[in-house]
Amino acid sequence: MNVTNSRNSKVSSSVDFDAPGKQHGHLTLPHSNNLSAWGTLRLPVCVLANGDGPTVALIAGSHGDEYEGPITLFNLADSLQLSKINGRIIILPALNAPALATATRLSPIDQCNMNRSFPGNPNGSITEQIADYVNTEIISRADIVIDLHAGGKTLDFTPLAAVHFLENKQQQLRAEEIMIAFGAPNSLRMRELDNRGMLDTIVEDQGKIFVTTELGGGGTATRESLQTAAIGCRNVLAHAGILDEEITLRSTRMLEMPEDNCFVMSPCNGLLELCVTLGESVYRGSAIARIIDTENTGQTPVEVNASRDGVLMARHFPGLIRSGDCLAVIADEVPR
Ligand code: ZN
Numbered sequence: 001m002n003v004t005n006s007r008n009s010k011v012s013s014s015v016d017f018d019a020p021g022k023q024h025g026h027l028t029l030p031h032s033n034n035l036s037a038w039g040t041l042r043l044p045v046c047v048l049a050n051g052d053g054p055t056v057a058l059i060a061g062s063h064g065d066e067y068e069g070p071i072t073l074f075n076l077a078d079s080l081q082l083s084k085i086n087g088r089i090i091i092l093p094a095l096n097a098p099a100l101a102t103a104t105r106l107s108p109i110d111q112c113n114m115n116r117s118f119p120g121n122p123n124g125s126i127t128e129q130i131a132d133y134v135n136t137e138i139i140s141r142a143d144i145v146i147d148l149h150a151g152g153k154t155l156d157f158t159p160l161a162a163v164h165f166l167e168n169k170q171q172q173l174r175a176e177e178i179m180i181a182f183g184a185p186n187s188l189r190m191r192e193l194d195n196r197g198m199l200d201t202i203v204e205d206q207g208k209i210f211v212t213t214e215l216g217g218g219g220t221a222t223r224e225s226l227q228t229a230a231i232g233c234r235n236v237l238a239h240a241g242i243l244d245e246e247i248t249l250r251s252t253r254m255l256e257m258p259e260d261n262c263f264v265m266s267p268c269n270g271l272l273e274l275c276v277t278l279g280e281s282v283y284r285g286s287a288i289a290r291i292i293d294t295e296n297t298g299q300t301p302v303e304v305n306a307s308r309d310g311v312l313m314a315r316h317f318p319g320l321i322r323s324g325d326c327l328a329v330i331a332d333e334v335p336r
Contacts, residue, residue: 009122011133015047017090017141022048022082027092029129031109041098041109041126046077046091053087053242057142058233059134060092062114062149062199064099064107067221069148069213072229080243087242090138095130103219105152115149116197135202144178144209146236147199148229151217155326156317158279159228160186160255161213164195166204179211180336181239182232183250186279188313188331191257211236218317253311255331261307264328268302270294272321278314281333282306288328291321306330 014025024046031041058076060069073093080089094100096114099107106113112127120131139145151157161182166172179187190212195201203210213232216225231250237243266272270291276282283306290301304327314329321327 007122007136009129009133009136011129013045013137015045017047017088017137018049020049022046022080024077027130027133029126031126033109043092043097043130044074044094047088048080048082048085049088050082051086053085054143054240055088055090055141056144056146056237056240056242057090057092057138058146058148059095059199060148061094061100062096062147063105063152064096064101065103065105065152065219066150066217067219068150068215068225068229070094070100071221071226072148072233075230076233084244085242086244087240088141089237089242090142092134092138095134096127098126103153105154113197115199118197118199118202131199134199139199139203139206139208142203142208144211144236144240145199145203146178146182146233147210147212148215148233149212150215150221150225151314151317153219154317155314156217156278157214157314158186158311159213159215159225160184160188160313161211161232162188162190163211164190164192164200164204168207171204171207171209175209175211178209178236178239180252181235181247182211182213183235183248183252184213184215184228184232185250185252186255186313187252188255188257191260191262193263214314217314254334254336255311255313256334257313257329257331259308262310262330263326264288264304264307264330266291266316266321266323266325266327267304269322270302270320272316272319272327273301274315276312278312280312282310282312282330284309288312294320304328308332
């Protein structure tokens with residue numbers, strides 16, 4: 001069976017999202033290219049449906065250099081048993097499969113950022129076509145959407161689950177309940193530099209529950225970050241009443257990004273000498289990094305100071321930094 005649903009979309013699915021049972025399959029779209037004249041692109045998908053509980057969409061691999069999400073969701077798709085499900089779980093572990101194959105943030109096909117391509121376009125580039133299909137056929141069916149991210153090759157995070165500040169406070173509180181159930185070491189009320197084109201935004205605009213994560217980074221995954229991701233996903237499913245399993249209780253530190261000055265950008269190029277460990281407290285005006293000139297001795301390094309009191313939530317990962325790169329993110333620690 002291959003069902004093409006979405007208006008003008010050329011994306012088809014080998015699974016029926018509305019049928020009971022456990023199905024493994026693919027979303028497929030035409031991709032004529034130099035290596036395959038009549039080729040197609042295939043994205044793995046798994047659906048479990050049993051009973052009349054709510055629908056959760058679990059998504060990962062939006063950026064191809066972030067690994068906790070894909071590893072966790074491939075494992076979850078294997079291990080979840082239909083007999084323990086009441087509701088529907090749609091798992092997309094490699095949303096930007098071409099980027100995952102090349103270990104790049106952006107798609108190597110059209111250079112698009114998947115998480116800046118929503119709501120997508122059925123007549124657009126490959127990434128826009130995928131975004132359109134996900135929005136039309138999957139987000140439309142979901143009550144809760146979990147989108148697993150990490151820092152990729154260029155950032156590293158103290159592991160966290162996050163929601164956004166929303167105008168609808170009831171919606172925000174419902175999202176926060178799911179975030180707390182996820183049980184990451186940190187839980188964040190988050191601010192975006194630019195939320196246009198994000199999956200987050202289109203899900204929230206539809207009044208649905210959206211929780212994202214930043215589980216680590218540096219272009220790899222650790223035992224700890226994978227454990228956080230695996231426990232978090234199962235906890236969310238159990239909390240929503242979809243998975244018949246005990247929640248694994250975990251303590252979490254509450255963080256907030258109340259202002260744009262949480263983002264600290266690099267003022268120059270050079271070698272990054274970080275003065276603070278990820279997750280540590282920083283104080284306004286104290287040094288968080290020194291940037292060293294790579295071409296001359298005898299130069300005083302440029303000191304970068306904390307823009308506010310808080311916790312070093314994220315850092316630039318590579319040893320070299322350029323002017324304008326995000327060097328750090330500082331969040332406030334707040335009571336629950
Ligand atoms: Zn990401």
